[in-house]
Each structure stands twice: as C-alpha cells, then as structure tokens.
Amino acid sequence: MAATTVVGAKKRLTPGRVVLHLFLITTAIVWLVPIVGAVYASFRPFQETVRDGYLSIPDSFTLDNYRNAWEQGDILGKYWNTLLILVPALTLTLFFSSMVAFAASRYSWRFNVGFLVLFTAGNLLPQQIIIQPLFQMYNRTPLPDFLSNSGKLNGSTWGLILIHVAFQSGFCTFVLSNYMKLLPKELNEAAVVDGASVWTTYWRIIMPLTRPALAALATLEFTWIYNDFFWAVVLEQQGDDRPITSSLANLGGEFFTDDNLIAAASVYVAIPTLVVYFALQKHFIAGLTLGANKG
Amino acid sequence: MATISPTKTPLKKGKPRRGKGPMALSGRDRTVFFLMVAVPTFFHVLLVWVPTLASIFFSFTDWNGIRFDSISFVGLLNYEQIFTVFERDFFQAALNNLVLLVFLFVGPTLFGMLLAYLLDKNLKGGRIYQSVFYTPVVLSLAVVGFMWQSVIYSTENGLATELFGGGEGVNWLGNQDYLIAFSDNLGISKNFIAILVAISWRHAGYIMVLYLAGMKSVDQSLRESAALDGCNEWQAFRHVLFPTLKPINVVVAVITVIEALRAFDIIYVLNTPRRTQVLSILTTNNLLGEGGGNVGRGSAYAVLLFLLCLGFVIWYVTNHYRESEL
Incomplete structure (x- = not known):
C-alpha cells in the first residue's frame, strides 16, 4: 500500500516538487565545486591557471601534474606503505573487537558491561591525550632492524598498526556487541548442547551471522584508517615511511606551492576511498548507521 | 550467575539472559574465553588508557621528555601558567x-x-x-x-x-x-x-x-x-x-x-x-612541534581538552548502557 502511494507521489510533479528539485540541484552543484574544481585544476598547466585563474576556459590539458606528483610524491611507494598498515590493522581490529564483543554480549559475567564501557569510552577520547605518552613509549621500544628502519617502534609500520588496532577496536567492539546482542540467545544454548567449544561457538556460529556488520565495519574502517592523518604525522616523523594521506603534508612547499600539483596529489589520495565508497556504498552507510542505531 | 536457564523463562528483574556465565565453562574453554577478552583488552588499555592516565600524570610535572630521572612534580604550575602566561593562546x-x-x-x-x-x-x-x-x-x-x-x-x-x-x-x-x-x-x-x-x-x-x-x-x-x-x-x-x-x-x-x-x-x-x-593543535605543538619538549605543559593542555570531552563521553556512555542488562 505504502509503496503505491510513494510511486504515485513520484509521478505527480507539483510546483513544490519543482522548487525542491531546483534547490537540491543547486546545492548538489555547489557541493561538487571543490572536488570537480580540484580535478579540473589537476589537468591544467600551472602557468595557465596562474595567468587566467581557475574560472577560465582551458587552452590546454596536461598530465604533467599527475606525472610530477607521482614522482615527487612517490605515490606508488606511499600507496604501498598504506597497504602494509591497512591490511593488518583492519584484520586485527575486526578480529580483536569481535572477540570482545562476543564475550561481552553472548555471556553473562560480572564485568561484561564494564568492558564495553571501557572500549566505547576509549573510542571517544581525544587522540591528543594519548599521543605524548604513546610517542615516548614507542620511542623507548627497540625493534630489530629488519622490522623497522628506525630501529624503534616509533617511526615504524608496526607502531601505526598497533595504535590503529587499539584505538579503532573501541568503536568496533561497541558496534559488534550491539549487533551480536540481537542474535537469538538460543544459539549459545544449542551450541552447548551440541558440545561446541567457546571458540567453535564464536568462529562457526556467531561470526558467520555477524557478517553484515563485519562487512559494514570493514568498509567504514578502511576509510578511517586510510584517511588517518594525525597518528601518522606524529608517529612517522620521517616523511619517507609515511602512508599516503599524511604524506600530503610533505608536498606543500615552504616557498613555492604549485597548487595544481597539490590538486593532482589530492586526487591520487582520494581515489581509493572514492572507489571503495562507490563500490560498497550500501555497506558504508550501513556501517555508519550501525553505530548510530541503538542495538 | 552460572546456571543455565531454561529458554523463555523470565529471570528475576525481568532481564533477558544472553547466555550462561563463563565461570560454568570447562578448563580449556575458560582459558580460551579469558584470552579472547584479555588480548584485545591488553592492547586497548596499554595503548589508549595507560597513555591517557600518563598524560594526566605528566601534566603535574615539568618533564622535558628526555630522561625519566629528570621528572619533578610542580603541582598545578602548568595549569597556572596556561591560565596566566599563555592565557591568550589558551x-x-x-x-x-x-x-x-x-x-x-x-x-x-x-x-x-x-x-x-x-x-x-x-x-x-x-x-x-x-x-x-x-x-x-x-x-x-x-x-x-x-x-x-x-x-x-x-x-x-x-x-x-x-x-x-x-x-x-x-x-x-x-x-x-x-x-x-x-x-x-x-x-x-x-x-x-x-x-x-x-x-x-x-x-x-x-x-x-x-x-x-x-x-x-x-x-x-x-x-x-x-x-x-x-x-x-x-x-x-x-x-x-x-x-x-x-x-x-x-x-x-x-x-x-x-x-x-x-x-x-x-x-x-x-x-x-x-x-x-x-x-x-596547541596540545600537539607543545608536545612535539616547534615549541617542543615541554611535556608538562603540553599534557596539561591535553588534559584540559580531555576534560571538555569527558562530560560528553560520560553522558553518551551512560545514556547507552543505562538500560543494558548485566
């Protein structure tokens, strides 16, 4: 019933609807200006936009900005750095938080809510209260040379993986426990009757049923870890080892800034998240709202 | 706590029961259960909560971030300075x-x-x-x-x-x-x-x-x-x-x-x-940036930032878990 009313409403183009569309179209165009502007600028020679401004008809298009950004910014190397951090961090975050969520939401014990509060509150802390002691801790933790260029946890890929896992598992535990709480409790009881171990109950029964939430979280966490700027800027002081997002900070020259080059570099950084977003839009939005909807 | 309740029997307080308690588990399952909670919690606490507490501790010291034996307590001096000398910044x-x-x-x-x-x-x-x-x-x-x-x-x-x-x-x-x-x-x-x-x-x-x-x-x-x-x-x-x-x-x-x-x-x-x-930014600059090395004052800034967030964190967490069953 409701569906037919909706379809009917769609066909009727009242003046109100026309105004509404005009408003939304205008807003959407304004919304796209920074992105489209950056892409447009990235294909134009710097001299030309300096001369004519960005709001001009182009004389020529060029791929030089992309070529230069690729070389000067070592984009390929930075993508690789990101991948080395992202894959283990994402896997471990989901693995860790699903275990805590499982234990806290599927069993009754004295401190299970306490643990959830610990993780949830941890996720809401400002990073700045963590960073200084963390930096000092990392700086005093030696790592063998084959694990770290700096010989320390500070400035190594491992350090970034660890803090991502520790920090992000707060949010993920929160979301996953909300989700697991909704699964029928008889599942655990049936597992006990069948003689399944705790691990089997977790891995073979609860985890497969949690897949939608895991997919949503994986998509969301992909962008969050990928987009991280703060941890990497502070904990990877040597620019070379930085992942791609924070390596943008190296490109802005102190005396001369080629805005079109920066635009091209921004596009490089933006592409993977945009691809993931458009490919997995459904999961992405589900992820955000999983966190928002009270379990 | 450890009893297996028959399904669909409302327990006292009328709270739905999610499953049995882990204390009823046998030896091996108990170890697994313990590890499943302990390992992630170890990392989370070590890298998130310990640093948070350490920041609060450092905010009462004049540490320069180099050697631990040079730490000395200065009480509320960092906070006092923030509200007087660095008043404008803050x-x-x-x-x-x-x-x-x-x-x-x-x-x-x-x-x-x-x-x-x-x-x-x-x-x-x-x-x-x-x-x-x-x-x-x-x-x-x-x-x-x-x-x-x-x-x-x-x-x-x-x-x-x-x-x-x-x-x-x-x-x-x-x-x-x-x-x-x-x-x-x-x-x-x-x-x-x-x-x-x-x-x-x-x-x-x-x-x-x-x-x-x-x-x-x-x-x-x-x-x-x-x-x-x-x-x-x-x-x-x-x-x-x-x-x-x-x-x-x-x-x-x-x-x-x-x-x-x-x-x-x-x-x-x-x-x-x-x-x-x-x-x-003020916090980060004081910790690592150009004005670097002043762990004490930087931490005091961080604590002030933390206190501002804390109220909302508590409000949100209690709001969410208030109705949660134990």
Missing part, C-alpha cells in the same frame, strides 16, 4: 573550538538534517543527491584541506577569490584580522571562518546520512496519521518525526561535539601561518 584556542562547535550545530548539522528531510521524500534521483552530498565525508579531512587550499582559497586565483574578490587577491587563509573582536587579542578571525566553511562542507553530509537512516526507519503510518490529523509540514516534523529521532539526535550531538573538540587535520593543513589555534 582562551583564543578554546574560543575557536567553541565557535567551531556552535557553528557546526547551527550550520551543517541543521543543514544536514534539512537535506535528510528533503531526501526522505522519495524524490526522483534521490540516490544521486545522496551520493553527491555524502562524497566529501569519504575523503580525509587532510585531502579536503588540500583541495580547498589549492583550488578554492588560493590567494591570487582561487575560485573564492575569483568569485568574491572583485578582481583582487584575497588572503583567505592567512588573514588574522578579527571579523568579530571580543577584545584586542580575542576574537573570531577571518581565516577561521574560511576554515569553518570547508569543515561544514564535509560535516553536513555525515549528519545527513545519519538522519536519513533514522527517518527511513520511522513508521510510514505515523506520518500518514499526522497528515490525516491536519498537521502542516512543520508541525508534522516538529511533533511527530523529530521526537522519534531522539536516538539519532544523541549520536549526532556526540559526533558533533567530539568532532569540534578533536578537530585537527583540516586545521593543521589549512592554517598555514600556524597562528589560528584550536586546542588539539
């Missing part, structure tokens, strides 16, 4: 955070809610609008900063200059003059407004998605009955739709407050002369 940064917070609420949050409300009407092409408004949210704030810096706010030929500059260069990001001055050295600077606009661009889409999801789950019949009762659009929104969105409002409020207090990336990128501070 209050300006706190003011900027506050402006950011208020602005996020009245600007992009309301606008995001409006967009969600409009898109909830099942318009043709609604999905496309939604994607467009949401795209900035996917980008990191650092990328957003660089895009705005290069294309919009470039002094000589940025889009903002060409559209509003009247043929002359406008130093959007470097202009420290106050737009609204509260005193000689406290006010809202012009370049901060430019930063606010860029942040809003990203924030509105985020809020829109949250509200849109909330509105989609509102029972259609509720709206129809509101229409039958002769509510006009505003009344229906104010008295029917809005109250049902309470859980979303809580989340949006927390996200907005935390984002406003934690804001770092985009301001780090856009604030090139490093003069327009927010608390997060």
Whole structure:
C-alpha cells in the first residue's frame, strides 16, 4: 500500500516538487565545486591557471601534474606503505573487537558491561591525550632492524598498526556487541548442547551471522584508517615511511606551492576511498548507521 | 550467575539472559574465553588508557621528555601558567573550538538534517543527491584541506577569490584580522571562518546520512496519521518525526561535539601561518612541534581538552548502557 502511494507521489510533479528539485540541484552543484574544481585544476598547466585563474576556459590539458606528483610524491611507494598498515590493522581490529564483543554480549559475567564501557569510552577520547605518552613509549621500544628502519617502534609500520588496532577496536567492539546482542540467545544454548567449544561457538556460529556488520565495519574502517592523518604525522616523523594521506603534508612547499600539483596529489589520495565508497556504498552507510542505531 | 536457564523463562528483574556465565565453562574453554577478552583488552588499555592516565600524570610535572630521572612534580604550575602566561593562546584556542562547535550545530548539522528531510521524500534521483552530498565525508579531512587550499582559497586565483574578490587577491587563509573582536587579542578571525566553511562542507553530509537512516526507519503510518490529523509540514516534523529521532539526535550531538573538540587535520593543513589555534593543535605543538619538549605543559593542555570531552563521553556512555542488562 505504502509503496503505491510513494510511486504515485513520484509521478505527480507539483510546483513544490519543482522548487525542491531546483534547490537540491543547486546545492548538489555547489557541493561538487571543490572536488570537480580540484580535478579540473589537476589537468591544467600551472602557468595557465596562474595567468587566467581557475574560472577560465582551458587552452590546454596536461598530465604533467599527475606525472610530477607521482614522482615527487612517490605515490606508488606511499600507496604501498598504506597497504602494509591497512591490511593488518583492519584484520586485527575486526578480529580483536569481535572477540570482545562476543564475550561481552553472548555471556553473562560480572564485568561484561564494564568492558564495553571501557572500549566505547576509549573510542571517544581525544587522540591528543594519548599521543605524548604513546610517542615516548614507542620511542623507548627497540625493534630489530629488519622490522623497522628506525630501529624503534616509533617511526615504524608496526607502531601505526598497533595504535590503529587499539584505538579503532573501541568503536568496533561497541558496534559488534550491539549487533551480536540481537542474535537469538538460543544459539549459545544449542551450541552447548551440541558440545561446541567457546571458540567453535564464536568462529562457526556467531561470526558467520555477524557478517553484515563485519562487512559494514570493514568498509567504514578502511576509510578511517586510510584517511588517518594525525597518528601518522606524529608517529612517522620521517616523511619517507609515511602512508599516503599524511604524506600530503610533505608536498606543500615552504616557498613555492604549485597548487595544481597539490590538486593532482589530492586526487591520487582520494581515489581509493572514492572507489571503495562507490563500490560498497550500501555497506558504508550501513556501517555508519550501525553505530548510530541503538542495538 | 552460572546456571543455565531454561529458554523463555523470565529471570528475576525481568532481564533477558544472553547466555550462561563463563565461570560454568570447562578448563580449556575458560582459558580460551579469558584470552579472547584479555588480548584485545591488553592492547586497548596499554595503548589508549595507560597513555591517557600518563598524560594526566605528566601534566603535574615539568618533564622535558628526555630522561625519566629528570621528572619533578610542580603541582598545578602548568595549569597556572596556561591560565596566566599563555592565557591568550589558551582562551583564543578554546574560543575557536567553541565557535567551531556552535557553528557546526547551527550550520551543517541543521543543514544536514534539512537535506535528510528533503531526501526522505522519495524524490526522483534521490540516490544521486545522496551520493553527491555524502562524497566529501569519504575523503580525509587532510585531502579536503588540500583541495580547498589549492583550488578554492588560493590567494591570487582561487575560485573564492575569483568569485568574491572583485578582481583582487584575497588572503583567505592567512588573514588574522578579527571579523568579530571580543577584545584586542580575542576574537573570531577571518581565516577561521574560511576554515569553518570547508569543515561544514564535509560535516553536513555525515549528519545527513545519519538522519536519513533514522527517518527511513520511522513508521510510514505515523506520518500518514499526522497528515490525516491536519498537521502542516512543520508541525508534522516538529511533533511527530523529530521526537522519534531522539536516538539519532544523541549520536549526532556526540559526533558533533567530539568532532569540534578533536578537530585537527583540516586545521593543521589549512592554517598555514600556524597562528589560528584550536586546542588539539596547541596540545600537539607543545608536545612535539616547534615549541617542543615541554611535556608538562603540553599534557596539561591535553588534559584540559580531555576534560571538555569527558562530560560528553560520560553522558553518551551512560545514556547507552543505562538500560543494558548485566
């Protein structure tokens, strides 16, 4: 019933609807200006936009900005750095938080809510209260040379993986426990009757049923870890080892800034998240709202 | 606690029981259970909570960050200095955070809610609008900063200059003059407004998605009955739709407050002369930046930032877990 009313409403183009569309179209165009502007600028020679401004008809298009950004910014190397951090961090975050969520939401014990509060509150802390002691801790933790260029946890890929896992598992535990709480409790009881171990109950029964939430979280966490700027800027002081997002900070020259080059570099950084977003839009939005909807 | 309850038998207090307690588990299962909780908790506590407590500890010392034996307690000296010697820095940064917070609420949050409300009407092409408004949210704030810096706010030929500059260069990001001055050295600077606009661009889409999801789950019949009762659009929104969105409002409020207090990336990128501070930048600068080495004072800044967040964290967590069963 409701569906037919909706379809009917769609066909009727009242003046109100026309105004509404005009408003939304205008807003959407304004919304796209920074992105489209950056892409447009990235294909134009710097001299030309300096001369004519960005709001001009182009004389020529060029791929030089992309070529230069690729070389000067070592984009390929930075993508690789990101991948080395992202894959283990994402896997471990989901693995860790699903275990805590499982234990806290599927069993009754004295401190299970306490643990959830610990993780949830941890996720809401400002990073700045963590960073200084963390930096000092990392700086005093030696790592063998084959694990770290700096010989320390500070400035190594491992350090970034660890803090991502520790920090992000707060949010993920929160979301996953909300989700697991909704699964029928008889599942655990049936597992006990069948003689399944705790691990089997977790891995073979609860985890497969949690897949939608895991997919949503994986998509969301992909962008969050990928987009991280703060941890990497502070904990990877040597620019070379930085992942791609924070390596943008190296490109802005102190005396001369080629805005079109920066635009091209921004596009490089933006592409993977945009691809993931458009490919997995459904999961992405589900992820955000999983966190928002009270379990 | 450890008894297996027969299904569907309400327990005392009427709380639903999720499963049995782990204490009833056999030896091996108990070890597994313990490890499943302990390993993740170890990392979370070691890397998140221990540093937080350490920051609080350091804020009462004059540590320079080099050797532990040089730590000495100074009591509240760091805090005292922040409120006297560095008064200008601190209050300006706190003011900027506050402006950011208020602005996020009245600007992009309301606008995001409006967009969600409009898109909830099942318009043709609604999905496309939604994607467009949401795209900035996917980008990191650092990328957003660089895009705005290069294309919009470039002094000589940025889009903002060409559209509003009247043929002359406008130093959007470097202009420290106050737009609204509260005193000689406290006010809202012009370049901060430019930063606010860029942040809003990203924030509105985020809020829109949250509200849109909330509105989609509102029972259609509720709206129809509101229409039958002769509510006009505003009344229906104010008295029917809005109250049902309470859980979303809580989340949006927390996200907005935390984002406003934690804001770092985009301001780090856009604030090139490093003069327009927010608390997060002030903290980071004092810890590691040019003014580096002052762990004590930097930590005191961090603690003040933490205290500002804490109220909202407690409010949110209690709000969420209050009804949770044990």
